[in-house]
Amino acid sequence: xxxxxxxxxxxxxxxxxxxxxxxxxxxxxxxxxxxxxxxxxxxxxxxxxxxxxxxxxxxxxxxxxxxxxxxxxxxxxxxxxxxxxxxxxxxxxxxxxxxxxxxxxxxxxxxxxxxxxxxxxxxxxxxxxxxxxxxxxxxxxxxxxxxxxxxxxxxxxxxxxxxxxxxxxxxxxxxxxxxxxxxxxxxxxxxxxxxxxxxxxxxxxxxxxxxxxxxxxxxxxxxxxxxxxxxxxxxxxxxxxxxxxxxxxxxxxxxxxxxxxxxxxxxxxxxxxxxxxxxxxxxxxxxxxxxxxxxxxxxxxxxxxxxxxxxxxxxxxxxxxxxxxxxxxxxxxxxxxxxxxxxxxxxxxxxxxxxxxxxxxxxxxxxxxxxxxxxxxxxxxxxxxxxxxxxxxxxxxxxxxxxxxxxxxxxxxxxxxxxxxxxxxxxxxxxxxxxxxxxxxxxxxxxxxxxxxxxxxxxxxxxxxxxxxxxxxxxxxxxxxxxxxxxxxxxxxxxxxxxx
Ligand code: NAD
Numbered sequence: 001x002x003x004x005x006x007x008x009x010x011x012x013x014x015x016x017x018x019x020x021x022x023x024x025x026x027x028x029x030x031x032x033x034x035x036x037x038x039x040x041x042x043x044x045x046x047x048x049x050x051x052x053x054x055x056x057x058x059x060x061x062x063x064x065x066x067x068x069x070x071x072x073x074x075x076x077x078x079x080x081x082x083x084x085x086x087x088x089x090x091x092x093x094x095x096x097x098x099x100x101x102x103x104x105x106x107x108x109x110x111x112x113x114x115x116x117x118x119x120x121x122x123x124x125x126x127x128x129x130x131x132x133x134x135x136x137x138x139x140x141x142x143x144x145x146x147x148x149x150x151x152x153x154x155x156x157x158x159x160x161x162x163x164x165x166x167x168x169x170x171x172x173x174x175x176x177x178x179x180x181x182x183x184x185x186x187x188x189x190x191x192x193x194x195x196x197x198x199x200x201x202x203x204x205x206x207x208x209x210x211x212x213x214x215x216x217x218x219x220x221x222x223x224x225x226x227x228x229x230x231x232x233x234x235x236x237x238x239x240x241x242x243x244x245x246x247x248x249x250x251x252x253x254x255x256x257x258x259x260x261x262x263x264x265x266x267x268x269x270x271x272x273x274x275x276x277x278x279x280x281x282x283x284x285x286x287x288x289x290x291x292x293x294x295x296x297x298x299x300x301x302x303x304x305x306x307x308x309x310x311x312x313x314x315x316x317x318x319x320x321x322x323x324x325x326x327x328x329x330x331x332x333x334x335x336x337x338x339x340x341x342x343x344x345x346x347x348x349x350x351x352x353x354x355x356x357x358x359x360x361x362x363x364x365x366x367x368x369x370x371x372x373x374x375x376x377x378x379x380x381x382x383x384x385x386x387x388x389x390x391x392x393x394x395x396x397x398x399x400x401x402x403x404x405x406x407x408x409x410x411x412x413x414x415x416x417x418x419x420x421x422x423x424x425x426x427x428x429x430x431x432x433x434x435x436x437x438x439x440x441x442x443x444x445x446x447x448x449x450x451x452x453x454x455x456x457x458x459x460x461x462x463x464x465x466x467x468x469x470x471x472x473x474x475x476x477x478x479x480x481x482x483x484x485x486x487x488x489x490x491x492x493x494x495x496x497x498x499x500x
Contacts, residue, residue, distance in 0.1 A: 023039055072169065139477055177207070
């Protein structure tokens, strides 16, 4: 029997360290092959990483915005010089198409790093002023402390970047736990930070599973804030755990994004948008289109066109630049996705295309074909729950009010899109939809300057943009008495005798 390659997995004090937890195997989900194994961080390893972050905090939080910005700019250059290596690693550990990793994950991370280099110098607030005649008031934004962060497997590099960059741009230090399925690019991200001159201990990585490594990080007494991206169920557990220590919590959770296609929409644009928006990253995207609500007059033509486009998607080897759809993250997750589809069909939903493992798929490979369904009821699990796979369900509506009601009728509220040529309708519907992002005539694009985050069961807290910087700061009011009097006017409320 051959021994699998040992991978380094614990990073603090600016270098790799030996972890002492259980050995975990990393697999490429597109073929089931081993990528190596690593030791997960046990609670003592987590403590050592937190102590490294704690030791780095006074120096880093006292550095000037210009100094932080300079490191972040060099970090972006480091990432650019390692772009192809990062894309290959991201594709191997997730099974996603190399084109997506090269054109979205890696450049998105580099752009975010450059954005926060600028944003670090733009921490805004109120102008100082005399809001009372006797005082000058000003606000200060200060770092919170050591942040403990937990990230998911669907966009491992970008999700790490969304957590780490605003935290450290604002002067905090951080310990991040990537998903146990995908630690590789997060560790490479940390190495690049050290190479760029980020002081040791500012950004540390502990790899391991949620129950052991993750819970040790969230509940560590020296961790002042927990920021989390992942499922709603785990997010709620983390909130409970963090609340025991009274910690600040930032949660980016699951989604079930609708698209609303009105009778005046460009149907071809909506069909193209539905396919790209639902199949990106094999549907393992928290903002992916999952529910397409169509005006009844368009529904048949939409199903026909979307089925045609789905049939053209090339599913297969993620490293082939022509591949459109890679594998899902694991066979276990693929079987969970298939379970939703099978139960929906058994309950009477109509399967237009997909709904199966592609022919010839080896048993260890996690592929699932692009799937289109209709005829499900609004209250079914297919329409209500996050499936997180290449599955789109089409549903009808007759009026704008009904469309809004159906769009808002799930526990989630992360993202949505409206498709219409009527500007007034675009304005009305984008304000009525309860979600953190609403696109008009598009679905998916994100940009570093704009906030990303949910409503309702999709969480709270914003990633990217200057708004995420605010999440990672404490706001302090400093009030300076400006008359130099021993007895102040307001003392009357305490002393009745003015001649004391
Ligand atoms: P998950 O919730 O299963 O795991 C997320 C992370 O939490 C992993 O690192 C995992 O190891 C860790 N974890 C699990 N249990 C834990 C515990 N008890 N204590 C501490 N940590 C624990 O999610 P996933 O399957 O990795 O990712 C998919 C989910 O992430 C989907 O629900 C998706 O919508 C969501 N997501 C949301 C956003 C967003 O911005 N809102 C972005 C990407 C992914």
